[in-house]
Amino acid sequence: MATTTSKPSPPAAPPAEPAAPPSLTGRNRLILFVLCAAQFMVALDFSVLNVALPALGTDLGLSHSALQWAVTAFALPSGGFLLLFGRVGDLYGRKRLFLSGLVLFGAASLLATFAWDPASFLTGRALQGLGAAAIVPTGMSLLTTTFPEGPLRDRALGISGTLLSLGFTVGMVLGGVMTDTLGWRSTMGLLALFTVIVLPLAPRLLPESRTPEKPRLDVPGAVTVTGGLLSLIYALSTAAERGFGGADVLVTLVAGVVLLVAFVLIESRSPAPLVSLPMLRRRTVAFGNLGGLITFSMMSTVVFVLTLYLQETLGLSSFATGLVFGVQGVFAIVGGTLAPRVIGRFGARRVLVGSLLGQGLLTAAILGVGRDSGVLLAAAAASVACVFHLGAIVSYGLIVTSGVPDEQQGLATGLVTTTQQVGLTVGIPLLGVLATTGGDLFGGVRTVIALDAAIVLATAALVALGLRRGRAGGRS
Structure with missing residues (x-):
């Protein structure tokens, strides 16, 4: 019986080296x-x-x-x-x-x-x-x-x-x-x-850059959403100074809500809506923007009440207070530098949830300050919280805009930036006013910090549940 001699197998090709990450030109x-x-x-x-x-x-x-x-x-x-x-x-x-x-x-x-x-x-x-x-x-x-x-x-x-x-x-x-x-x-x-x-x-x-086709601009939608946002921002900004009891605040607050409800009804019937309601129903858009709104509004509130605490309670000068926030700015740079790398490793969804948890827990740590001392604790906790804050900013922007075609990027990024600007505007009127209206500034600051931390932590849980079935930025 003839025997067959098998040819030796060619040597295995060396494993391909991983492609280098693309760099900016x-x-x-x-x-x-x-x-x-x-x-x-x-x-x-x-x-x-x-x-x-x-x-x-x-x-x-x-x-x-x-x-x-x-x-x-x-x-x-x-x-x-x-x-x-x-x-x-x-x-x-x-x-x-x-x-x-x-x-x-x-x-x-x-x-x-x-x-x-x-x-x-x-x-x-x-x-x-x-x-x-x-x-x-x-x-x-x-x-x-x-x-x-x-x-x-x-x-x-x-x-x-x-x-x-x-x-x-x-x-x-x-x-x-x-x-x-x-x-x-x-x-x-x-x-x-x-x-x-x-x-x-x-x-x-x-x-x-523009969309290839030019549908008609949704004028009724534009009028109602712009009027609604203007009314709400006016009401909240004015309430920061005079409280929510003024007639103009209450009227514009109600008008803002009514106009935004009308906007949703108009968009559901418009052939060329200003905002695509199916896009708003996407988990990534809805819960990503929720995380962005909370991280912006609550961190701006922390900065506001810490300014009051450092200057009015501890008696720091404007220059010394500026140095405290200068340190926070350095940590913001660190957070913004690390965020893309962490997102690449763990995915935008996990980073958003983890960043909100970190921001909330470190905000709660500020409750350890006292009437006579607390500069180092306040500076350290707020600065490290800012690292997580930047992680939330970068990850929510990726979650909302990823997977959106170029012709709708203006809509998606319009939602992202509206969240940013409204977040920067509403946090202080909603919570910061509590620090200045009770008579005891230190007690008011502690109340605001506790509410701030609770809201951020609750939002982290909501975002985690809301995004559990979706993929954030294509990398979960």
Whole structure:
């Protein structure tokens, strides 16, 4: 019987080396710089004027009760027009609207810098808010359409989220320093300077981006959602100063709710809705935005009440308080740097839930401060909480925008940025007012911190349940 001799098997091919992660090109770095600088500028505007309000009021003749309008005049249009401008950018060109917003923001900042009376200053602030409402959603849309899903978008959103959070913190520090040394007008001049830096670069670098088809703009939807957001933001911003008992607060609060309910009914029947209700029913969109809203609103509340605690209870100077928040800013950079790497390893869903848990637990740790001491505990807990805060910011942005086609990125990022701006606006009116109305500031601060931590921890549980069947950012 013949025997067969088998040929020796060829040597096994060496295992393929893992592909190197994609890196940012020089042009992409410049695009990211332009978009992130614009976002940082808007975040800075939310807080840079806060410390300067007393000096501003004395100079322009604004009464103490009217000072809130220096903040509200910006917050109203910046939050109220976000969804509308996000959709307009989708239909008629995101780059075009982004550039128009930059021009308007810069001109409005100059008007506010050289304001000669309250009317001219508040007009400048309102126009700043309108410019910000055009910059923020279109800038985020340009970022998500320029950087594809995956490590590059994770990294870009990490940098963007870091600068957004850092801008709010840096604004508080810079506002005090600049007001003491150069006067309150320098805070508005700084914003004009940012536009001078960004505007010459943007036209050459940014690609134009819009939907291929041009459906009609949903005017009834635009009117109701913009009116509803304006009413709610006005009510909550005013309540921060005067409480919820005023007739104007109650009327605008009810009007805001009614208009938003009408908006939902209109969108369910519109052939070309401003907001796609099926998109809002997606778990990733609904629960991702819930996590984003809570992380922004509750962290801004922590910053607000800690400012009161450090200065009013412990007697720290404005400069020393600024140093505390400067440390928090450093931790924000660390959080924004680590977040994309952690998301790549564990997935955006797990990172969002874990970040909310970390933020909530560290906020609760602040309850250990006392009437006579607590600077180190407050600074350490708030700073480390900021690392988790940045993890939540980056992961929720990825969860909401991943899997969305390019023609709907303006809608998705409009929801993301509306969540950001509304979160920055509503936290302090809803909770911060409790710290100042009870007569015992220290007791009020502790109450707010306890509620803040409880809300964040409860939200972490809701988000975990809501996203348990879905995949966040394609990486669960």
